[in-house]
Amino acid sequence: MSSIPASPSDTFIHAIGRFFIELVLAIGDLALFGLGMLRALLRGIPKRRIVFGCMYEVGVRSVPVVLVTGLFIGMVLAVQTYDQFASMHMESRLGAIINVSLVKELGPVLAAVMLAGRVGSAMAAELGTMRVTEQIDALRALGANPVQYLVVPRFLACFLLIPLLTVMADAVGVFGGWMLSTSALGIESTFYWHHSNKYVAIFDVAGGLVKSMFFGAAIAIIACNRGFQCGAGAEGVGRAATESFVLSFIVILSLDFFLGVLISAIYRLVYAGQAASVWLDAMNSVGGFA
Amino acid sequence: MTKTARAEPFCKPLSSHEPDEPIVEFRNVSRGFGSHQILRNINLQVMAGETLCLIGESGCGKSVTMKLMMGLMPPSCGDVLWDGVSINGRSDEELVRDRLRFGYLFQGAALFDSLNVYENIAFGLRQNTRMSEDFIRETVMERLKEVGLASTAAYKMPSELSGGMRKRVGLARALALMPDIILYDEPTTGLDPIMTDVINTLIKKTRDRRPVTSIVVTHEMSTVRKVADRIVMFYPLSRLKPDDPQIVFEGTPEEAFTSTDPRVSQFVYGEAGERMQELMLV
Numbered sequence: 001m002s003s004i005p006a007s008p009s010d011t012f013i014h015a016i017g018r019f020f021i022e023l024v025l026a027i028g029d030l031a032l033f034g035l036g037m038l039r040a041l042l043r044g045i046p047k048r049r050i051v052f053g054c055m056y057e058v059g060v061r062s063v064p065v066v067l068v069t070g071l072f073i074g075m076v077l078a079v080q081t082y083d084q085f086a087s088m089h090m091e092s093r094l095g096a097i098i099n100v101s102l103v104k105e106l107g108p109v110l111a112a113v114m115l116a117g118r119v120g121s122a123m124a125a126e127l128g129t130m131r132v133t134e135q136i137d138a139l140r141a142l143g144a145n146p147v148q149y150l151v152v153p154r155f156l157a158c159f160l161l162i163p164l165l166t167v168m169a170d171a172v173g174v175f176g177g178w179m180l181s182t183s184a185l186g187i188e189s190t191f192y193w194h195h196s197n198k199y200v201a202i203f204d205v206a207g208g209l210v211k212s213m214f215f216g217a218a219i220a221i222i223a224c225n226r227g228f229q230c231g232a233g234a235e236g237v238g239r240a241a242t243e244s245f246v247l248s249f250i251v252i253l254s255l256d257f258f259l260g261v262l263i264s265a266i267y268r269l270v271y272a273g274q275a276a277s278v279w280l281d282a283m284n285s286v287g288g289f290a
Numbered sequence: 291m292t293k294t295a296r297a298e299p300f301c302k303p304l305s306s307h308e309p310d311e312p313i314v315e316f317r318n319v320s321r322g323f324g325s326h327q328i329l330r331n332i333n334l335q336v337m338a339g340e341t342l343c344l345i346g347e348s349g350c351g352k353s354v355t356m357k358l359m360m361g362l363m364p365p366s367c368g369d370v371l372w373d374g375v376s377i378n379g380r381s382d383e384e385l386v387r388d389r390l391r392f393g394y395l396f397q398g399a400a401l402f403d404s405l406n407v408y409e410n411i412a413f414g415l416r417q418n419t420r421m422s423e424d425f426i427r428e429t430v431m432e433r434l435k436e437v438g439l440a441s442t443a444a445y446k447m448p449s450e451l452s453g454g455m456r457k458r459v460g461l462a463r464a465l466a467l468m469p470d471i472i473l474y475d476e477p478t479t480g481l482d483p484i485m486t487d488v489i490n491t492l493i494k495k496t497r498d499r500r501p502v503t504s505i506v507v508t509h510e511m512s513t514v515r516k517v518a519d520r521i522v523m524f525y526p527l528s529r530l531k532p533d534d535p536q537i538v539f540e541g542t543p544e545e546a547f548t549s550t551d552p553r554v555s556q557f558v559y560g561e562a563g564e565r566m567q568e569l570m571l572v
Binding site for chain 1 (some may be wrong): 357360361386387389390392393394396397398400401403413414417418463467508
């Protein structure tokens with residue numbers, strides 16, 4: 001990030017101004033970097049060996065951490081929501097709330113956060129080290145486009161594999177929630193799945209997966225940009241890795257909000273009548289609202 | 291491609307080179323990073339076939355000059371010319387293609403950590419030519435031999451190499467595309483005296499083997515003595531008045547060693563002079 005030198009006579013207003021100028025510069029820099037990456041992607045896909053190497057690192061090696069996170073989050077959801085639902089005698093509907101939360105929000109967001117932490121930081125540190133040791137200059141000196149060679153494969157790996165990781169997180173989360181609800185909380189499995197089936201639509205799963213693709217793209221672009229902008233020395237590399245995670249985390253949550261609003265709007269537009277009838281059914285079954 | 295074709299560079303100059311025309315030229319080039327200016331109004335000419343040594347204190351802009359020469363970074367103002375043609379108007383594709391005329395030995399060798407020695411040397415060939423893998427292997431082994439490394443070194447990772455070996459692999463990689471201009475950025479820094487002489491000899495041998503133009507950034511006077519046809523000395527801007535030229539010496543090694551300018555003589559003889567008082571070490 002370009003920094004604007006501070007002066008000893010600066011006031012609080014100067015500091016606020018500096019913050020916003022730096023914010024605009026950082027966003028502009030990120031946008032230009034993303035555009036450069038898209039241009040490089042349109043020019044051609046890098047060699048299969050390089051893309052598959054990145055896919056192995058991003059996808060295969062992230063599977064254990066995503067599975068563990070998904071499993072526990074499903075179980076935690078069951079534990080945390082049981083008391084509230086039981087107080088309203090609605091515990092048999094636990095499957096609906098757990099599975100809707102998982103496929104719409106927690107699965108995509110947690111898979112993305114795990115990817116940002118495990119892969120994004122590593123990418124920023126790796127590319128940062130390459131920049132500090134002049135390997136990126138060496139690529140250019142040898143006729144390679146560093147964005148094409150380094151960024152495009154990482155982008156493709158994150159963008160294409162994060163939906164699969166999300167599906168895995170969703171699946172083990174659903175399993176964890178079901179396992180705990182039926183074995184420890186005494187909920188009948190039939191009711192659990194009946195209500196899950198009633199409230200979880202394919203649109204919810206698809207919406208979560210679409211969101212995850214945006215998260216994957218954001219993680220790759222932010223991590224690679226931080227690596228390419230890395231400052232000198234070990235401190236610069238460490239800062240690039242930290243900035244990559246923090247920025248990715250903020251962007252994932254902001255994107256989650258805006259995409260959530262957008263996807264809900266699309267849902268209402270496409271399934272307007274259907275949505276209303278689902279709610280009426282729900283109210284009816286709770287008792288006496290119809 | 292026939293065997294004899296290997297004696298030719300893989301990337302030829304776009305324009306025909308006139309004998310008296312500089313192969314690389316700086317016209318009033320300045321470069322800064324943020325508010326920190328590194329180079330100011332540099333005018334420099336590099337003639338084809340010569341070995342030019344750029345000397346000067348750390349931080350005076352020698353490495354930046356090398357990157358500007360190769361078009362790896364643009365000047366803040368001024369113009370860099372290759373064969374008399376400015377590089378400013380060139381498209382990215384043209385710049386990438388024309389840049390292959392240069393070989394660059396980076397300060398820390400800048401070998402790709404994730405690739406072994408063989409893949410490092412073959413990188414430029416795979417990236418820019420349609421050579422068969424057999425031919426690439428032959429070329430890589432030839433380059434390794436040229437820099438005095440055994441073929442067994444080809445399958446080592448950069449992390450397994452000593453400093454001297456890394457520099458030699460870096461040189462082999464820079465030579466792989468048969469460039470006609472080679473930039474050496476502090477090729478002997480951090481090496482023992484024996485390895486320093488090995489690298490100096492390799493620079494000379496490379497020039498003797500084929501007519502390359504060499505530009506060497508160095509602090510080592512042994513390197514200057516051994517390889518330089520001409521020396522250009524830069525001075526840090528922080529020690530100059532606003533109107534002083536940043537290049538304080540241009541001439542032959544003999545002229546540098548007999549220079550009466552204290553800035554030049556102190557540097558070439560390694561004397562601290564008034565710096566001791568400035569640093570309050572006396």
